[in-house]
Each structure stands twice: as structure tokens, then as C-alpha cells.
Amino acid sequence: xxxxxxxxxxxxxxxxxxxxxxxxxxxxxxxxxxxxxxxxxxxxxxxxxxxxxxxxxxxxxxxxxxxxxxxxxxxxxxxxxxxxxxxxxxxxxxxxxxxxxxxxxxxxxxxxxxxxxxxxxxxxxxxxxxxxxxxxxxxxxxxxxxxxxxxxxxxxxxxxxxxxxxxx
Amino acid sequence: xxxxxxxxxxxxxxxxxxxxxxxxxxxxxxxxxxxxxxxxxxxxxxxxxxxxxxxxxxxxxxxxxxxxxxxxxxxxxxxxxxxxxxxxxxxxxxxxxxxxxxxxxxxxxxxxxxxxxxxxxxxxxxxxxxxxxxxxxxxxxxxxxxxxx
Numbered sequence: 001x002x003x004x005x006x007x008x009x010x011x012x013x014x015x016x017x018x019x020x021x022x023x024x025x026x027x028x029x030x031x032x033x034x035x036x037x038x039x040x041x042x043x044x045x046x047x048x049x050x051x052x053x054x055x056x057x058x059x060x061x062x063x064x065x066x067x068x069x070x071x072x073x074x075x076x077x078x079x080x081x082x083x084x085x086x087x088x089x090x091x092x093x094x095x096x097x098x099x100x101x102x103x104x105x106x107x108x109x110x111x112x113x114x115x116x117x118x119x120x121x122x123x124x125x126x127x128x129x130x131x132x133x134x135x136x137x138x139x140x141x142x143x144x145x146x147x148x149x150x151x152x153x154x155x156x157x158x159x160x161x162x163x164x165x166x167x168x
Numbered sequence: 169x170x171x172x173x174x175x176x177x178x179x180x181x182x183x184x185x186x187x188x189x190x191x192x193x194x195x196x197x198x199x200x201x202x203x204x205x206x207x208x209x210x211x212x213x214x215x216x217x218x219x220x221x222x223x224x225x226x227x228x229x230x231x232x233x234x235x236x237x238x239x240x241x242x243x244x245x246x247x248x249x250x251x252x253x254x255x256x257x258x259x260x261x262x263x264x265x266x267x268x269x270x271x272x273x274x275x276x277x278x279x280x281x282x283x284x285x286x287x288x289x290x291x292x293x294x295x296x297x298x299x300x301x302x303x304x305x306x307x308x309x310x311x312x313x314x315x316x317x
Contacts (some may be wrong), residue, residue, distance in 0.1 A: 003263055003264070003266075005263055005264050005299075006260065006263045006268075009260055009263060009300050010260060013258045013260060013300075013302050014257060014258060015257060015258055015259060015260055016252075016257050017259070017271075019252065019257060020256065020257055020259050021274070023256055024274045024275070026188075027187075027188050027189075027190055030184070030185075030187075030188030031188065033188075034185070034188065073218075074218070074219065168177075
């Protein structure tokens with residue numbers, strides 16, 4: 001619309017329609033960005049969802065670890081360690097490097113019979129399952145620093161390297 | 169240091185999100201908008217303070233937020249381009265009683281909102297009585313009535 005009154009008013013109020021249209025376009029892109037953010041959040045790209053969960057096995061196939069590779073500061077991350085063959089003797093679980101130093105094991109199920117620590121190492125000793133079947137240990141880890149946490153979890157010599165992205 | 173960085177990140181994120189959401193005048197917010205703002209404030213609080221609920225942390229966060237706000241205001245006043253980018257420019261929505269529909273659609277402003285401003289400010293009830301309706305950078309709609317011939 002090229003109404004003379006509009007042109008005059010446009011000058012008077014300091015309007016710049018070209019600029020304003022760019023702003024509106026940027027806003028629409030921003031809405032799309034926010035929608036993508038929400039969808040990624042639902043899918044677990046920022047932790048606590050399908051995309052965040054990872055499973056890995058040790059090279060010798062003795063243990064399987066399921067953990068949340070994307071985590072957030074101040075939130076418990078669930079880590080499950082399972083033996084793939086029945087266990088009879090005591091189980092010794094080792095959390096090494098970032099898992100021992102950058103994260104805190106807030107709860108461990110079953111409760112370990114004993115535990116000990118060394119620099120960048122944390123050992124947990126468990127009784128074997130009553131029925132002599134496969135064992136499972138569930139840990140809830142929490143990190144208070146954002147960043148990449150690299151560590152290793154080992155059970156009687158079978159180890160799995162883990163990497164966790166801790167979001168702020 | 170973490171508190172300052174948290175406050176900085178939250179300030180920038182909120183600024184960008186509210187800029188994306190568009191202009192909305194405080195005088196035109198609905199009860200639901202108000203409740204939404206309170207919920208946003210509640211969600212922001214934890215992210216700002218973390219687990220440190222000490223007075224020192226609270227004061228540090230408040231000082232950072234206020235300082236950032238002063239800086240942004242200073243930039244708006246002293247640098248025209250930054251001011252335009254941060255705040256936007258006024259947009260004419262109605263001229264001589266005719267609504268500029270493409271602009272109103274893009275600004276997501278309905279004729280009803282223009283008429284509401286006309287009624288509240290000048291007691292005008294018809295678009296034909298409006299010379300200019302301008303969406304200001306604050307989100308309010310200024311009305312300039314038509315002069316009587």
C-alpha cells in the first residue's frame with residue numbers, strides 16, 4: 001500500500017518496514033528453533049529420554065552396561081551393569097577416572113558389602129545373586145560440573161569405557 | 169564466578185526467547201499471560217541459583233542481572249543499530265481507518281486489539297475514527313484519532 005498518508009506517517013514515526021520484516025522472519029525462524037528444541041527435549045537429546053540412553057558391552061562379552069550418555073548437572077543418572085553369565089563368587093566393581101572423580105555415586109543397589117577408594121578409582125564389593133544367576137548392579141550417579149566425563153567401569157577385569165556429556 | 173555466568177546465560181536466553189516471542193504490552197497481557205510469566209520466573213529461579221541458596225549468591229545474581237540490564241539500556245541509547253536490533257522499531261497498523269492487514273498478520277495483532285486501545289485511550293469505537301494506529305517497541309498500540317473536518 002503506497003498511501004501518501006502512510007508514507008508521511010511512516011517517516012514521522014521512524015518506521016523501517018524492510019527491517020521490521022527481517023525481524024518478523026527472524027522471529028519465525030526462532031519459533032521453529034524453539035519447536036526443534038522442545039522436540040529434541042522430548043526425544044531425550046538433553047538427557048532423560050530415548051536418545052540419551054546407551055548400551056555397551058565389554059570386549060570379552062562378560063558384562064553389559066546401560067547408561068545415560070547425556071546428563072544434566074544436579075540430576076541423577078542411572079547406570080546399570082549386568083553380567084552376561086551366571087555369577088557365583090563375590091563381585092568387585094571398579095569405577096575409574098571420571099566416574100570416580102567427576103561423579104558421585106548417590107545410591108547403589110544392591111548395597112555394597114564393602115567399598116574402598118584410591119586416586120581416581122572407586123571399588124565396590126557385592127555378594128553374588130542368591131540364585132546364582134546373572135548379577136545386576138544399579139548406580140545413580142550425579143555430576144556437579146558440566147562437561148565431558150570420561151571414565152571406565154570394570155567388573156573382575158572386564159571393562160567398558162564410558163563417556164557422559166554433562167549439560168549445565 | 170559460576171553465579172555470574174549462570175545469570176549471564178539466563179539473561180541472554182530469556183532476552184532472545186522473549187524477543188523471538190514478539191512484542192506484548194504489559195497493559196494488554198491476559199491473566200494467563202501473567203500466570204505464564206510467574207511460571208517462567210519459577211523455572212528460572214532454580215537455574216539461576218542452583219543449589220546455592222545463600223544470600224551472597226542471591227545478591228551476586230541480582231547485581232549481575234541489573235548490571236546487564238543497565239548495559240543493554242546504555243547500548244540501546246548510544247548505538248542506534250544495536251538499539252534497533254535489540255528493541256525493534258514502531259510499525260504502523262492502521263492508516264486513515266484502513267487496517268494494513270499484512271502487517272497486522274505478521275505482527276500477530278488483531279483488529280480487536282487495535283480497537284481496544286482506541287476505546288481505552290480515546291473512547292473511539294470505530295476504525296474509521298482512527299488516523300494512525302502504531303505498534304510501539306514496548307508492545308503497546310498508540311492511537312492517533314482522525315481530525316474532525
